[in-house]
Amino acid sequence: MHLSELSIVNFKNIQDASFELSEKVNCFLGNNGAGKTTVLDAIYYLSFCKSFFNPIDSQNIRHDEGYFVLDGKFFLEGETERIFCGLKRNEKKKFKRNQKEYDRLADHIGVIPLVMIAPSDTALIREGSDVRRKFMDGIISQYNKAYLDTLLHYNRLLAQRNAMLKHQWAEGKYDTTSLEVFDEQLHAHGTELHLERKRFLEGYLPIFSNFYQLISGGAEEVNIVYQSQLSEAPMINLLTEHRKRDYRAQYTTQGIHKDDLEFTIGEYPMKKFGSQGQKKSFVTSLRLAQFDYLKELKQRKPILLLDDIFDKLDDNRVAALMKLVSEEHFGQIFITDANLHRVPDLFKDENVPLKKFVVEHGAINQL
Numbered sequence: 001m002h003l004s005e006l007s008i009v010n011f012k013n014i015q016d017a018s019f020e021l022s023e024k025v026n027c028f029l030g031n032n033g034a035g036k037t038t039v040l041d042a043i044y045y046l047s048f049c050k051s052f053f054n055p056i057d058s059q060n061i062r063h064d065e066g067y068f069v070l071d072g073k074f075f076l077e078g079e080t081e082r083i084f085c086g087l088k089r090n091e092k093k094k095f096k097r098n099q100k101e102y103d104r105l106a107d108h109i110g111v112i113p114l115v116m117i118a119p120s121d122t123a124l125i126r127e128g129s130d131v132r133r134k135f136m137d138g139i140i141s142q143y144n145k146a147y148l149d150t151l152l153h154y155n156r157l158l159a160q161r162n163a164m165l166k167h168q169w170a171e172g173k174y175d176t177t178s179l180e181v182f183d184e185q186l187h188a189h190g191t192e193l194h195l196e197r198k199r200f201l202e203g204y205l206p207i208f209s210n211f212y213q214l215i216s217g218g219a220e221e222v223n224i225v226y227q228s229q230l231s232e233a234p235m236i237n238l239l240t241e242h243r244k245r246d247y248r249a250q251y252t253t254q255g256i257h258k259d260d261l262e263f264t265i266g267e268y269p270m271k272k273f274g275s276q277g278q279k280k281s282f283v284t285s286l287r288l289a290q291f292d293y294l295k296e297l298k299q300r301k302p303i304l305l306l307d308d309i310f311d312k313l314d315d316n317r318v319a320a321l322m323k324l325v326s327e328e329h330f331g332q333i334f335i336t337d338a339n340l341h342r343v344p345d346l347f348k349d350e351n352v353p354l355k356k357f358v359v360e361h362g363a364i365n366q367l
Helices: 036-048 119-126 129-143 145-171 176-216 235-241 243-249 276-298 315-326 342-347
Strands: 002-011 014-020 025-029 067-076 079-088 094-097 114-117 222-227 260-265 303-307 333-337 354-360 363-366
Touching: 002 036, 014 036, 014 363, 025 036, 025 342, 036 067, 036 079, 036 114, 036 303, 036 333, 036 354, 114 276, 119 129, 119 276, 129 145, 129 176, 129 260, 129 276, 145 176, 145 243, 176 222, 176 235, 176 243, 176 276, 176 315, 235 243, 260 276, 315 342, 333 342, 342 354
Parallel strands: 025 333, 025 354, 114 303, 303 333
Antiparallel strands: 002 014, 002 067, 067 079, 079 094, 222 260, 354 363
16 A cells, blocks of 8 residues: 555645655655645545644645645555545535545545654653543554444543533532433443453554564563553443542543553653653654554555654664664655755665655655
């Protein structure tokens, strides 16, 4: 699977660009703010129906323009797939596969498997549990449609239960009967999500550990621990026992929406004790393991996007990473860098097909 052609119109800081791509390595080179990352985000958008960086669609339209268009030609299992996305201000987004518009954007998730590694990935370590849950959910949803549907149902029920709790508190009426209806459904969906997350971590963790050892040279031991209230008791029990607490808090305090992943180095939290380089190696390994995990389950190589990967990685770790991604193990790769020569020089001895593009002020030209 690979992307052979890409057209971008009025997306972020790129006004109009169309180009053909290498099946293996594509480098986008230029100064910060030139538009390199925008190219990667356009590719990400065609896979996930949204931006990696900005979830507000209208803010991805180029300043003072009324619309954006993304159009990609993919080769997938021997067939040509045309993926199109268009958005006009104050109108609904249009997303099409081979000129047929999707009824639900969720149906497109997983069609173009893709993994992106970006400097902002350190938020997986730095930020709260919601970021790490989205990381898990994003991987599982690419290969398990039923999981995504269950997650969407769970979130809707959770919002309705929270609205009911706020209403009861405002009215001063605590009513367990109305809450019981939500609790039974949340229990069923939450239990299913919990089991799937456990299965995912069991298969994912060994792959992650292997990548971290390869990138770090075996210098440190790292681990990921799945933390869930449902590991202590069935969700229906948790919801029942904490109803009065939820009533006072005016939101649901127990459930799968409180899950988290604990990242450790040695026996200590990575967030507090990891160096900048160790954290960067950790999140890079998380993403590479995501690639391998999806590759095995989808039986095709995801597209790999590497945005500014040299940030906070020393030369040895960069060399180890480049050696990994140049192998046949990986498929099509997109890399951005502010240095015009670094990435091409790293690949010159690897004998892989490579295209170089210079990005300046939103204009893209092949070298």
